[in-house]
Amino acid sequence: MIRAAAALWLGLLVAAPLLVVGAMSLGVPADGVPPYHIPLLSGEGLGEAEAWSVLTEDGHFLGALWRSLWLAGISAGCCVVLSYPMALGLLRLAPRWRGAVLGLALLPFCVGFVLRMAGWVGLLRDSGVLNQALLAAGLIEAPLPMLYSDGAMLAGMVHGYLPFALLPILAALAARDRALEDAAADLGASRLTIFRTVTLPVTARAGLAGFLLVFIPAAGEFVIPELLGPPEALLAGRAIWQEFFSSRDWPLAAAASVALLGVLLGPMLLWQRAQR
Amino acid sequence: MSLKVEALAKRFGDVPALEGVSLEVGRGEFVSLLGRSGSGKSTLLRLVAGFEAPDAGRILIEGRDMAGLPPQARPCAMMFQSYALFPHLSVHENVAYGLRRAGQYSAARVEEWLALVGLAGFGARRPAQLSGGQQQRVALARALARKPPLLLLDEPLAALDAGLRAATGAELRRLQRETGTSFVMVTHDQAEALALSDRIALLEGGRVVQIGPPDAVHARPATRFVAEFLGAANILEEAGASFALRPEQIQLGGDIPARVLTRQFRGEAWMLECEAADGRRLRVSVPAQGEVPAEGDAVALGWPASALVPLA
Numbered sequence A: 001m002i003r004a005a006a007a008l009w010l011g012l013l014v015a016a017p018l019l020v021v022g023a024m025s026l027g028v029p030a031d032g033v034p035p036y037h038i039p040l041l042s043g044e045g046l047g048e049a050e051a052w053s054v055l056t057e058d059g060h061f062l063g064a065l066w067r068s069l070w071l072a073g074i075s076a077g078c079c080v081v082l083s084y085p086m087a088l089g090l091l092r093l094a095p096r097w098r099g100a101v102l103g104l105a106l107l108p109f110c111v112g113f114v115l116r117m118a119g120w121v122g123l124l125r126d127s128g129v130l131n132q133a134l135l136a137a138g139l140i141e142a143p144l145p146m147l148y149s150d151g152a153m154l155a156g157m158v159h160g161y162l163p164f165a166l167l168p169i170l171a172a173l174a175a176r177d178r179a180l181e182d183a184a185a186d187l188g189a190s191r192l193t194i195f196r197t198v199t200l201p202v203t204a205r206a207g208l209a210g211f212l213l214v215f216i217p218a219a220g221e222f223v224i225p226e227l228l229g230p231p232e233a234l235l236a237g238r239a240i241w242q243e244f245f246s247s248r249d250w251p252l253a254a255a256a257s258v259a260l261l262g263v264l265l266g267p268m269l270l271w272q273r274a275q276r
Numbered sequence B: 001m002s003l004k005v006e007a008l009a010k011r012f013g014d015v016p017a018l019e020g021v022s023l024e025v026g027r028g029e030f031v032s033l034l035g036r037s038g039s040g041k042s043t044l045l046r047l048v049a050g051f052e053a054p055d056a057g058r059i060l061i062e063g064r065d066m067a068g069l070p071p072q073a074r075p076c077a078m079m080f081q082s083y084a085l086f087p088h089l090s091v092h093e094n095v096a097y098g099l100r101r102a103g104q105y106s107a108a109r110v111e112e113w114l115a116l117v118g119l120a121g122f123g124a125r126r127p128a129q130l131s132g133g134q135q136q137r138v139a140l141a142r143a144l145a146r147k148p149p150l151l152l153l154d155e156p157l158a159a160l161d162a163g164l165r166a167a168t169g170a171e172l173r174r175l176q177r178e179t180g181t182s183f184v185m186v187t188h189d190q191a192e193a194l195a196l197s198d199r200i201a202l203l204e205g206g207r208v209v210q211i212g213p214p215d216a217v218h219a220r221p222a223t224r225f226v227a228e229f230l231g232a233a234n235i236l237e238e239a240g241a242s243f244a245l246r247p248e249q250i251q252l253g254g255d256i257p258a259r260v261l262t263r264q265f266r267g268e269a270w271m272l273e274c275e276a277a278d279g280r281r282l283r284v285s286v287p288a289q290g291e292v293p294a295e296g297d298a299v300a301l302g303w304p305a306s307a308l309v310p311l312a
Helices: A002-024 A050-057 A059-092 A095-110 A113-124 A129-136 A150-175 A178-186 A191-202 A204-219 A223-228 A236-245 A250-275 B041-049 B091-101 B107-116 B132-144 B162-179 B190-196 B214-219 B224-229
Strands: B003-012 B015-025 B030-034 B056-061 B077-079 B150-154 B182-187 B199-204 B207-212 B234-238 B241-245 B251-265 B269-276 B281-287 B298-302 B309-311
Touching: A002 A250, A050 A059, A050 A250, A059 A095, A059 A150, A059 A204, A059 A236, A059 A250, A095 A150, A113 A129, A113 A150, A113 A223, A150 A204, A150 A223, A178 A191, A178 B077, A191 A204, A204 A250, A223 A236, A236 A250, B003 B041, B015 B041, B015 B056, B015 B207, B030 B041, B030 B190, B041 B056, B041 B150, B041 B182, B077 B132, B091 B107, B091 B132, B107 B132, B132 B162, B162 B190, B182 B190, B190 B214, B199 B214, B199 B224, B207 B214, B207 B224, B224 B234, B224 B241, B224 B309, B234 B281, B251 B281, B269 B298
Parallel strands: B030 B182, B030 B199, B077 B150, B150 B182
Antiparallel strands: B003 B015, B003 B056, B199 B207, B234 B241, B241 B309, B251 B269, B251 B298, B269 B281
16 A cells, blocks of 8 residues: 555656656757657657757766766755754753754754745845944945855855755764764863764764755755856756746756756765665 | 771752761772662762762862862762663773873773773774673773772662673772772662671761771671661660561571461571561571471571660
8 A cells, every 4th residue: 555655656757747847858849839849749759959069079068067066065064064063962962952053053944945045135136234233333435245156055055955954963973882982082082082083973874865855855955056156157957948938948957857857866875885 | 098088978958868977998898889779879989089078078089178169179080880882982981081181092902901800802883783791891801900999889880781790799809909099989779888898887867877897897787777677686675675686686586486477598598577475576597408497487596695685
């Protein structure tokens, strides 16, 4: 029963859309609804698979894909690096405070995603809270161009995805055997050495899981770069969005989607292995 | 003096764990801290190791006051009840851990320690690939590798199968003698403490109630608690005072009529559970070689006055 439901769910919501997108990527743009024509379905053979050759030969898409992976990697790295001290700090609190403080840390995530990003816009724009405060304090003479920068984009990404890294790392640190750290201290290891040689290695799987849980969705992210990032930063998510909705080249967009998925399969398999 | 503890006190919230404990451990001595869970014995060990700070009192190791020193800076080493072996490191690296921190690492030295605990050739394995007994020996080698003058052992045999415990205990004693290290062992097992220690300190409710060599403590328990805890002594109430009377001190053929309720064979002796005419229950040990009364038999019991040990 459960198996059948799972198979149905996977079939309807994962396999079928994937097949549609896969087929679409083999078509050519055309006027009409839908705006493409698939030679394979009309018995005209495979056709040129033009979208795929554009994708692989045009540096535009490969560059966007590379920048996306780069941004996702840095975002995931920042999330993991921030999660460790946050989680260790949380676990140092008395248990009765821990739940409340964790709740506070996660409270922003009860607010809608777009609203949170709008918050960053309000904070960082030229007439925003931060610039006004700095101007009022006389520290700067003209507003700093903080919004629409790589920094703003990264801040938004880390803010948006932090819980995906924080929660597995927190769970692993809470479940770790404290006697190991006592033993390391007893054997003469400094606190930093204990963290490097014991705490980090025994929670490495959770750290990797947290990294990948951020990396995988972050690689396809397009709302945050759109709202906070520099206009020239073309990322895979935005490139796909543009092809679908602005250029109306659905086959190219579909091919780019399939390529992004293909690239992310590696990290997904790695994440699955980290769970074992 | 390897370890000197003076009037040590420690509370956890409202709960007193130790109340004025004093103890001395000589160089190369094997002292057991024996008591039930909650007696404060593990707290004492953690205070000496530096994982907790005392509320009052002093700890001196090799004559040096340990006040304010973190575990890293204390000359003692600890062997944990769970062994606390690093699961991500090989056996070799586990033993090397302390040596590396002190800049004393050499592969040969680690191999020497592994050989000494009978694990030569096991260096490349992970702790999870070893049996419980082997893990225990890795933990021992790791704790001893830097040759600490004092080793603290928290229930070192508790995690082992009963069959392995006696042999491993003897091994522990051999290593203690060979290395000349002072051992302070926490245990709740009186047989283990009696068999391995030079002296036993009995703890009850955060206090040391008796300390002495195993045979002395066994023969002359100071309190009712010690008599009951060390096992099997009869407690007699006479003229408002309590006395301990060991089962092997009671002879058949006295002037107290009794009946045998049950009997158990203990190898070298039979243990009889008898009920005297006045209703008192007495445990009597009878050598296996002689004639042994059967269950239900009437017997007459007696003991010399010197066998009665007054209890506090």
